[in-house]
Amino acid sequence: MCGIIGILSNTPVNQEIYDGLLVLQHRGQDSAGMATSDGKRLYIRRKNGLVTDVFRKEHMKRLVGNMGVGHLRYPTAGGSSNSEAQPFYVNSPYGISLAHNGNLTNAHELKKELYKQDRRHINTSSDSEILLNIFAQELQKYKAYSVHPEEVFAAVEGVHKRCVGAYAVIAMITRDGIVGFRDPNGIRPLVLGKRESEQGTDYMLASESVALVTQGYAIVRDIEPGEAIFITKDGEVHTKQCSDKATYNSCIFEYVYFARPDSVIDKVYVHKARMRMGHNLAEKVMKVWPDHDIDVVIPIPDTSRTSALEMAITLGVPYREGYIKNRYIGRTFIMPGQKQRKKSVRRKLNPLDIEFKGKNVMLVDDSIVRGTTSKEIVQMARDSGAKNVYFASASPAIRYPNIYGIDMPAAKELIAHGRTEAEVAKEIGADRLVYQELDDLIDAITKGNSKLTQFDCSVFTGKYITGESESYFTDLEARRNDGKKKDKANMVAIDMSDTD
Numbered sequence: 001m002c003g004i005i006g007i008l009s010n011t012p013v014n015q016e017i018y019d020g021l022l023v024l025q026h027r028g029q030d031s032a033g034m035a036t037s038d039g040k041r042l043y044i045r046r047k048n049g050l051v052t053d054v055f056r057k058e059h060m061k062r063l064v065g066n067m068g069v070g071h072l073r074y075p076t077a078g079g080s081s082n083s084e085a086q087p088f089y090v091n092s093p094y095g096i097s098l099a100h101n102g103n104l105t106n107a108h109e110l111k112k113e114l115y116k117q118d119r120r121h122i123n124t125s126s127d128s129e130i131l132l133n134i135f136a137q138e139l140q141k142y143k144a145y146s147v148h149p150e151e152v153f154a155a156v157e158g159v160h161k162r163c164v165g166a167y168a169v170i171a172m173i174t175r176d177g178i179v180g181f182r183d184p185n186g187i188r189p190l191v192l193g194k195r196e197s198e199q200g201t202d203y204m205l206a207s208e209s210v211a212l213v214t215q216g217y218a219i220v221r222d223i224e225p226g227e228a229i230f231i232t233k234d235g236e237v238h239t240k241q242c243s244d245k246a247t248y249n250s251c252i253f254e255y256v257y258f259a260r261p262d263s264v265i266d267k268v269y270v271h272k273a274r275m276r277m278g279h280n281l282a283e284k285v286m287k288v289w290p291d292h293d294i295d296v297v298i299p300i301p302d303t304s305r306t307s308a309l310e311m312a313i314t315l316g317v318p319y320r321e322g323y324i325k326n327r328y329i330g331r332t333f334i335m336p337g338q339k340q341r342k343k344s345v346r347r348k349l350n351p352l353d354i355e356f357k358g359k360n361v362m363l364v365d366d367s368i369v370r371g372t373t374s375k376e377i378v379q380m381a382r383d384s385g386a387k388n389v390y391f392a393s394a395s396p397a398i399r400y401p402n403i404y405g406i407d408m409p410a411a412k413e414l415i416a417h418g419r420t421e422a423e424v425a426k427e428i429g430a431d432r433l434v435y436q437e438l439d440d441l442i443d444a445i446t447k448g449n450s451k452l453t454q455f456d457c458s459v460f461t462g463k464y465i466t467g468e469s470e471s472y473f474t475d476l477e478a479r480r481n482d483g484k485k486k487d488k489a490n491m492v493a494i495d496m497s498d499t500d
């Protein structure tokens with residue numbers, strides 16, 4: 001679930017992109033990168049690590065210019081080496097650098113097609129390098145001396161025709177401006193912001209609105225599914241719907257887990273959606289278990305806090321912080337390997353015994369994916385003297401892979417895959433388990449924007465809007481299960497990063 005940013009400003013953008021990336025760090029912890037342009041030349045820095053590790057003073061000084069794009073990576077394709085850090089760059093036509101959030105499901109076919117048909121060589125296993133080359137190839141068709149909106153929009157139409165899957169994209173054309181677009185299903189988010197200053201109007205595109213508002217930009221609007229925006233270096237803004245099949249099928253997991261609560265996605269306040277998830281979950285508990293004996297509701301920090309608090313209020317039960325989170329450890333779920341994820345739950349969360357001793361505790365998390373967190377957490381509650389340990393998940397059971405930008409490629413790694421609710425409860429060691437109903441989860445979001453009627457809920461339903469074949473999933477699981485990822489982790493193609 002990478003994070004992307006693009007800024008076209010009247011002043012240098014390096015510090016603002018850096019600050020914006022810091023705000024979006026929760027979307028990708030693997031690598032960070034930035035490309036800037038002064039209208040003549042491109043400057044680029046990308047490397048494995050967190051934002052604070054990747055950019056030092058000397059790199060920032062070199063990233064000059066008033067426009068640029070930034071990226072945070074959480075890999076869903078290829079390996080996790082420096083050479084797959086983004087933005088990717090291609091010099092023809094015009095010099096394009098591109099940052100991608102999402103995942104292409106026909107990357108394999110496109111890679112072959114790019115060589116056979118277009119004589120373009122792809123040097124990494126990243127689907128984003130493929131996406132960049134498709135965009136470049138489509139733009140090249142017009143052979144214009146400099147880029148105009150018509151050519152950009154025609155190129156995006158070409159991308160929509162050739163690429164399948166999820167993609168929110170911000171690209172920079174070195175001499176001409178910034179382009180943003182969202183796939184025809186709008187699976188991944190992209191929002192536009194604007195800021196007036198004495199020097200003129202500055203524009204920013206980002207995965208989440210929190211990156212805009214923290215830099216003083218006002219939210220203008222979300223980019224629509226299938227729509228493209230071209231902001232020229234002179235500050236003209238052009239937009240066009242580039243797909244005749246565009247519909248909203250936004251990823252529901254953005255609201256459940258990925259996005260920051262202080263972001264607004266497709267006009268829905270994530271914080272409020274999570275509150276409603278907690279409320280609906282409490283109603284389900286009261287329905288299926290009217291005589292419950294819950295003494296206290298305890299959230300699993302960080303993400304579930306918002307819904308757990310609202311759940312406690314609706315249940316009329318005290319809410320207590322029972323696990324203290326080490327603020328210097330990042331998100332566990334988006335770490336690359338199971339060993340690392342497991343180890344970090346214990347290092348990250350420590351129980352406060354006094355909140356557990358002799359009590360019936362209801363632990364609340366936003367989701368149970370591999371069960372790494374819940375297993376450890378339930379055990380910690382027992383070790384701290386809880387009488388009974390109940391567990392509630394603000395989202396339904398996750399039984400199917402994600403193929404749109406969340407790294408959950410192997411069904412067998414999901415704890416609820418092929419298991420009933422009671423079996424999952426047993427597996428995580430809980431005395432009772434309550435899952436949110438899918439309709440209640442959807443209701444929690446649509447209450448914020450009734451125009452959103454459809455979502456990508458594939459991890460709960462196994463239904464994929466882009467219609468992939470059975471063999472795609474078999475192949476994906478074989479290529480990207482946890483064991484395979486370990487082998488690929490250090491696969492370096494051309495290492496363009498500095499060694500420090």
Ligand SMILES: O=P(O)(O)OC[C@H]1O[C@H](OP(=O)(O)OP(=O)(O)O)[C@H](O)[C@@H]1O
Pocket residue numbers: 257300301302303304330331332333334365366367368369370371372373374
């Ligand atoms: O069942 P699992 O495979 O463990 O995945 C689910 C857990 O992972 C996430 O937490 P994470 O630590 O990544 O981030 P957070 O601090 O934002 O909650 C999520 O909030 C759940 O707690």
Ligand SMILES: NC(=O)CC[C@H](N)C(=O)O
Pocket residue numbers: 001002073074075076077078100101102103104126127128405406
């Ligand atoms: N999570 C994402 O959005 C990943 C983007 C891209 N597929 C990559 O692996 O780099």
Ligand SMILES: [Mg+2]
Pocket residue numbers: 300301302303304365366373
């Ligand atoms: Mg969590």
